[in-house]
Amino acid sequence: MEPSTESVVDRYLEAGGAPFNTMNLLMSSYEGLAAMTNMVSSDLGPVYGSGINSAISEAVSRKIIESFDPQVADSKYNETEQLPEYIEAMIPHQVWRKTIYRLSERHPGSTMLSAALQHIADQGYQAEMMSLSSAPLHTHIFYSLLAECLENMSPANEENIHQKLGELITAVCRREQTYLVARYIFHGVQQKLGAKAAGIRRIDDELETYMLDNYKRPQLAINIQLLLSGLVVGGGNSVVDAAASIIQEEYAATGDVASLYNEYHGAVVSGKPAPPVDILRNVCVLHPIIEQVFGHLWDTTVQKMRPELANKYIWLIAYAALCSNEPIDEATKDKLQQLVVQLKEVCQGLSIHPIQTQIYQAVPKILEWISVPILARVVLLWIRDVATYDNFTYYDTYFTSSEVPVLLLLLEEIAYRHPLLKPLVFSAYKDGFESQVPGFSPEKQLRLQKIIINRIALLAQLDYALPVIDYFAAKKEQIDE
Numbered sequence: 001m002e003p004s005t006e007s008v009v010d011r012y013l014e015a016g017g018a019p020f021n022t023m024n025l026l027m028s029s030y031e032g033l034a035a036m037t038n039m040v041s042s043d044l045g046p047v048y049g050s051g052i053n054s055a056i057s058e059a060v061s062r063k064i065i066e067s068f069d070p071q072v073a074d075s076k077y078n079e080t081e082q083l084p085e086y087i088e089a090m091i092p093h094q095v096w097r098k099t100i101y102r103l104s105e106r107h108p109g110s111t112m113l114s115a116a117l118q119h120i121a122d123q124g125y126q127a128e129m130m131s132l133s134s135a136p137l138h139t140h141i142f143y144s145l146l147a148e149c150l151e152n153m154s155p156a157n158e159e160n161i162h163q164k165l166g167e168l169i170t171a172v173c174r175r176e177q178t179y180l181v182a183r184y185i186f187h188g189v190q191q192k193l194g195a196k197a198a199g200i201r202r203i204d205d206e207l208e209t210y211m212l213d214n215y216k217r218p219q220l221a222i223n224i225q226l227l228l229s230g231l232v233v234g235g236g237n238s239v240v241d242a243a244a245s246i247i248q249e250e251y252a253a254t255g256d257v258a259s260l261y262n263e264y265h266g267a268v269v270s271g272k273p274a275p276p277v278d279i280l281r282n283v284c285v286l287h288p289i290i291e292q293v294f295g296h297l298w299d300t301t302v303q304k305m306r307p308e309l310a311n312k313y314i315w316l317i318a319y320a321a322l323c324s325n326e327p328i329d330e331a332t333k334d335k336l337q338q339l340v341v342q343l344k345e346v347c348q349g350l351s352i353h354p355i356q357t358q359i360y361q362a363v364p365k366i367l368e369w370i371s372v373p374i375l376a377r378v379v380l381l382w383i384r385d386v387a388t389y390d391n392f393t394y395y396d397t398y399f400t401s402s403e404v405p406v407l408l409l410l411l412e413e414i415a416y417r418h419p420l421l422k423p424l425v426f427s428a429y430k431d432g433f434e435s436q437v438p439g440f441s442p443e444k445q446l447r448l449q450k451i452i453i454n455r456i457a458l459l460a461q462l463d464y465a466l467p468v469i470d471y472f473a474a475k476k477e478q479i480d481e
Helices: 005-014 019-029 033-048 051-067 070-080 085-090 094-106 111-122 126-131 139-153 161-172 176-215 218-228 238-249 254-270 277-281 283-297 307-322 330-349 356-369 373-398 406-417 419-433 442-461 465-474 476-480
Strands: none
Touching: 005 019, 033 051, 051 094, 070 111, 085 094, 085 111, 094 111, 094 126, 111 126, 111 139, 139 161, 139 176, 161 176, 176 218, 176 283, 218 277, 238 254, 238 277, 238 283, 254 307, 277 283, 277 307, 283 307, 283 330, 283 373, 307 330, 307 373, 330 356, 330 373, 356 373, 356 406, 373 406, 373 419, 406 419, 406 442, 419 442, 419 465, 442 465, 465 476
């Protein structure tokens, strides 16, 4: 069991040692652990069945982990720069690969274990390493994992992108370092590909959203975004300070918005390079701005802004929705001004909790507005509030079994025109489907649900089938009741 036994015996005999003494020494020092293990396994096999092998393997694995000395292992590895033979023998067997993984979790700084992980990855076991928290610490392994994750995501679409993101999130979002490296790589790819980088940009946005939703650290996300944009946090830059303030307070104060407006609008007027638009597009910056200027359409606690203030908010929203980091030409300026006018029309043309007649009167303009993605999003938020306000009073007052509510038809039109808004449309449909309208009889409630199911079915036909199937699979027991 000792790899060096043969060479030691040869040297002993060459030095004049007696063969008889050699036998005595080998026999007296032999403990027979492997033979005893095999004997115990054969004796316990009839009692415990096939599970005995895994139990013994687990016991041996625990013993290896307890007795492993990373300093000794690294010292021997640094001398030869080759993995020990026993590592090579362990890799083909999953139980021993897991032992190496567990060792790397306990000793993430071990040079020998890092080399072992790289060798395991080279042998094609990257999928096993996705859940290994220590794998991203080893740069060469992390790049391999990242490349494989992106390759697996290449066929993703709107239906399954969040499922495909699971492996990438596991590899990237466990540590700040790996998140920064991944964002840096994606940023470089976007700069190189330009307009062709839409897929990478979507993945980049999804990673940022995941970090914001699950780790509640918006400051980390915006700091990384600022660094990638070439700006220094805490360097006295008015754009950075304003964005950081909005993120920290989750509120777009007038002073912060004025600072952003002066920088971006001033750059457009003067023709100088504008600050990176990615800062303005950050979800934690843009959403509070939208809430401040349009929130009065769906929230009674939000006061309608004075026109002179609202104009700055609206201009920033239009700039974030339309412009890029490229220089703005005259044609883009015209489009920007046109979008500003449309945003003002939406702000003034919609009213909070309207009656049915007002909704019908607004339909022609709404159909015109929802051709623009940012306007469609605002209208969608307004529709959702109208439908759900005061325990679904809209359905209680206006729903008849003979026709589809106009709000549901508008949601369908938004989903058809803007694929990225399908999740929000589906969420609005679910609100209505799960509603319990107080004034409805069971028959009328069922009729409303059937109409909404028909809308959802059309949504599935627009390449959004998987989320729909998953939702109804999870709700089947409640639906039966």
